[in-house]
Amino acid sequence: xxxxxxxxxxxxxxxxxxxxxxxxxxxxxxxxxxxxxxxxxxxxxxxxxxxxxxxxxxxxxxxxxxxxxxxxxxxxxxxxxxxxxxxxxxxxxxxxxxxxxxxxxxxxxxxxxxxxxxxxxxxxxxxxxxxxxxxxxxxxxxxxxxxxxxxxxxxxxxxxxxxxxxxxxxxxxxxxxxxxxxxxxxxxxxxxxxxxxxxxxxxxxxxxxxxxxxxxxxxxxxxxxxxxxxxxxxxxx
Amino acid sequence: xxxxxxxxxxxxxxxxxxxxxxxxxxxxxxxxxxxxxxxxxxxxxxxxxxxxxxxxxxxxxxxxxxxxxxxxxxxxxxxxxxxxxxxxxxxxxxxxxxxxxxxxxxxxxxxxxxxxxxxxxxxxxxxxxxxxxxxxxxxxxxxxxxxxxxxxxxxxxxxxxxxxxxxxxxxxxxxxxxxxxxxxxxxxxxxxxxxxxxxxxxxxxxxxxxxxxxxxxxxxxxxxxxxxxxxxxxxxx
DNA sequence: GCGGTCGTGTGACAGTGTGTAACAGCCTTC
DNA sequence: GAAGGCTGTTACACACTGTCACACGACCGC
Numbered sequence: 001x002x003x004x005x006x007x008x009x010x011x012x013x014x015x016x017x018x019x020x021x022x023x024x025x026x027x028x029x030x031x032x033x034x035x036x037x038x039x040x041x042x043x044x045x046x047x048x049x050x051x052x053x054x055x056x057x058x059x060x061x062x063x064x065x066x067x068x069x070x071x072x073x074x075x076x077x078x079x080x081x082x083x084x085x086x087x088x089x090x091x092x093x094x095x096x097x098x099x100x101x102x103x104x105x106x107x108x109x110x111x112x113x114x115x116x117x118x119x120x121x122x123x124x125x126x127x128x129x130x131x132x133x134x135x136x137x138x139x140x141x142x143x144x145x146x147x148x149x150x151x152x153x154x155x156x157x158x159x160x161x162x163x164x165x166x167x168x169x170x171x172x173x174x175x176x177x178x179x180x181x182x183x184x185x186x187x188x189x190x191x192x193x194x195x196x197x198x199x200x201x202x203x204x205x206x207x208x209x210x211x212x213x214x215x216x217x218x219x220x221x222x223x224x225x226x227x228x229x230x231x232x233x234x235x236x237x
Numbered sequence: 238x239x240x241x242x243x244x245x246x247x248x249x250x251x252x253x254x255x256x257x258x259x260x261x262x263x264x265x266x267x268x269x270x271x272x273x274x275x276x277x278x279x280x281x282x283x284x285x286x287x288x289x290x291x292x293x294x295x296x297x298x299x300x301x302x303x304x305x306x307x308x309x310x311x312x313x314x315x316x317x318x319x320x321x322x323x324x325x326x327x328x329x330x331x332x333x334x335x336x337x338x339x340x341x342x343x344x345x346x347x348x349x350x351x352x353x354x355x356x357x358x359x360x361x362x363x364x365x366x367x368x369x370x371x372x373x374x375x376x377x378x379x380x381x382x383x384x385x386x387x388x389x390x391x392x393x394x395x396x397x398x399x400x401x402x403x404x405x406x407x408x409x410x411x412x413x414x415x416x417x418x419x420x421x422x423x424x425x426x427x428x429x430x431x432x433x434x435x436x437x438x439x440x441x442x443x444x445x446x447x448x449x450x451x452x453x454x455x456x457x458x459x460x461x462x463x464x465x466x467x468x469x470x471x472x473x474x
Numbered sequence: 475g476c477g478g479t480c481g482t483g484t485g486a487c488a489g490t491g492t493g494t495a496a497c498a499g500c501c502t503t504c
Numbered sequence: 505g506a507a508g509g510c511t512g513t514t515a516c517a518c519a520c521t522g523t524c525a526c527a528c529g530a531c532c533g534c
Contacts, residue, residue, distance in 0.1 A: 069378060071469040075386045079378050092368060096375035123360060130367045131329060133374060138333035140377035141306060141316050148384045148428030149312045152491070183512065191385030196491060198513055215512065232308040389521070420482065430522055435483055452482070 024087065024128040028059075028110070028118075039107045047099040047107075048089075056109045057089040063105025064180040067097045068188065078189035079143070080136075081181060083166065091133050102181040147191040150232055155190040156200045157229035160210070160218060174223070179216040261324070261365040265296075265347070265355075276344045284336040284344075285326075293346045294326040300342025301417040304334045305425065315426035317376070318418060320403065328370050339418040384428040387469055392427040393437045394466035397447070397455060412460070416453040 038061065041047070047058065050069060058065070065082040079097050082088045088099060093112075119126035146158050160177065168174040179186070187194045204210045209226055211219040220226060275298065278284070284295065287306060295302070302319040316334050319325045325336060330349075356363040383395050397414065405411040416423070424431045441447045446463055448456040457463060 069382050071382065071386060073469055075469065077382045077385050079381060091374060092371035096371075096378055120360075123357075123363070126360070126363065126367070130363070130370065133367065133370050134329035134333075137328060137370060137374045137377055140374055140381065141333055143381050144316060144377065144384060145306050145308065145314045147381060148314050149308060193492060194512080195493085195514085199491095202513075232310055232312065431482085432484085432523085433521060436521095439483075 024125070024132055027122075027125055027128060028087075037109055039109050041101050041105045041107060043101055043103050043105075045101050047101070048095050049098050050095055052095045054089055054091075054093050054095055054112055056111055057087060057115050059108040059110070060084050060086045060088065061106040061108060063101060063103040065099055065105060065107075066102045066181065066185055067099050069097050076188050077191070078185055080139070081185075081189070083180070085170070087132065090129050091136070102185055152190075152192055152196050152200050153203070154229050154232055155192065156186075156197065156204070157209075157226045159186065159190060160220070161227055161230040164220065164223070174220075176217065176219040179218065261362070261369055264359075264362055264365060265324075274346055276346050278338050278342045278344060280338055280340050280342075282338050284338070285332050286335050287332055289332045291326055291328075291330050291332055291349055293348055294324060294352050296345040296347070297321050297323045297325065298343040298345060300338060300340040302336055302342060302344075303339045303418065303422055304336050306334050313425050314428070315422055316380070317373075318422075318426070320417075322407070324369065327366055328373070339422055389427075389429055389433050389437050390440065391466050391469055392429065393423075393434065393441070394446075394463045396423065396427060397457070398464055398467040401457060401460070411457075413454065413456040416455065 041063075047065065048054070060082050062084055064084075065086075065088060066078055067080040067082065067088070068076055068078045070076045081102070082099075089095075089112075119129065146155055150158060163177040163179075164174040167177055183194045183197050187197045190197065192200075201210075201212065204226075205212060209220070209222045211221055213219075278300075284302065285291070297319050299321055301321075302323075302325060303315055304317040304319065304325070305313055305315045307313045318339075319336075326332075326349075356366065383392055387395060400414040400416075401411040404414055420431045420434050424434045427434065429437075438447075438449065441463075442449060446457070446459045448458055450456075
């Protein structure tokens with residue numbers, strides 16, 4: 001359930017935070033762990049459920065994965081999204097959340113046994129994995145901040161800016177992003193309803209902050225203002 | 238910033254989750270790490286700030302510590318509380334949050350260097366520390382759930398029941414708890430305002446769910462209903 | 475005693491976001 | 505091309521929580 005990309009979800013405190021320690025990815029490649037089978041998974045398929053014994057570590061190749069929890073009465077919370085390049089399933093032996101695809105997704109599946117062998121052989125490898133978990137924790141803290149103290153406008157801006165920064169980190173343009181998930185997933189991630197998300201998109205369009213030709217493509221028109229919103233500097237105070 | 242006790246903040250999903258792996262505490266004792274100096278810290282003192290290099294791992298002996306983040310505009314979010322027996326400061330080398338005391342607190346301070354030596358000597362020790370971080374992540378996920386999907390009533394119930402369970406786990410009565418922190422800390426932890434927290438306490442009293450002679454002592458009168466509330470089973474749906 | 479601060483509790487009111495609903499656009503299916 | 509399902513958008517009344525204001529008690533120094 002550890003999601004390296006989660007670490008990019010830092011707007012309010014982006015400057016202070018350590019860089020995502022991606023060192024583990026090349027280490028995994030060097031160990032031949034990437035030779036594992038590649039799975040092609042349809043949209044809306046469950047990878048694991050909360051409480052499951054962890055069986056594999058997954059590396060997302062294409063598509064997107066959604067990490068969530070569900071309350072007894074059916075209310076769902078999205079804890080994180082995993083995008084291509086992200087590693088999910090690090091951490092404890094018992095899954096702390098559900099994981100399901102939100103698109104047609106290709107994954108590399110690394111059996112936990114193989115992963116643990118690699119850790120046992122090379123302590124540095126285990127150390128890198130721990131750093132990823134610590135980064136995920138820091139990202140979860142940031143998620144708490146976003147949900148508990150930001151307005152709907154600020155939350156959506158924070159979400160969009162995280163994706164923009166992710167694009168930038170991957171050598172793509174930060175001026176536009178592609179939303180692989182549905183409005184409901186965004187709403188459940190930001191602790192809002194689907195209607196509020198929809199309304200906020202509309203407000204951003206009307207205010208000239210963004211432009212949208214399609215439902216899943218966002219072009220940024222005023223990155224500075226969006227970043228200020230995302231950092232919680234706008235509106236109140 | 239890792240807080241073992243945080244793990245007890247699981248009401249909605251308590252059954253599914255692994256037991257707090259306290260194995261690391263006796264291991265630390267066995268390694269003589271506990272021989273470190275004990276610090277007596279006044280109320281409202283800062284132990285570290287977000288972004289600081291980690292210098293010590295702390296074991297709380299008495300009192301209570303509050304882990305928080307602050308937004309650029311001054312809005313504060315409490316991420317967790319650490320109580321006697323809890324270990325804080327595990328995880329990454331850069332602190333992901335602030336830490337300050339909310340009471341007169343006695344702490345054992347273990348220098349990071351000594352801790353790292355112990356990890357290098359004994360991989361199992363490092364593994365136990367990683368498990369603590371993973372547990373803290375699971376607790377942070379639960380915090381996201383509480384804040385994003387529960388009502389004010391449910392949030393406060395969730396908080397009170399976590400403390401009740403903690404008492405139970407420590408061999409004390411689950412029927413009453415002591416609140417070491419102020420209303421403002423509780424409010425910032427639950428993503429509410431101090432007024433809402435105050436009103437919710439009053440509502441609980443009037444509904445016969447709790448009794449309070451003093452501001453910081455809560456006696457539970459209807460644990461079953463409170464637990465249902467905490468699990469998000471009450472009210473809506 | 476007095477006046478000050480701090481923490482807490484309570485009331486009136488406003489505002490944000492929600493719930494419910496209807497509707498539009500796009501896709502698949504027949 | 506029509507029917508139906510899914511996703512997204514918009515409108516409006518309502519509820520919950522936040523904001524602002526003030527009262528109360530405990531504690532402290534004068």
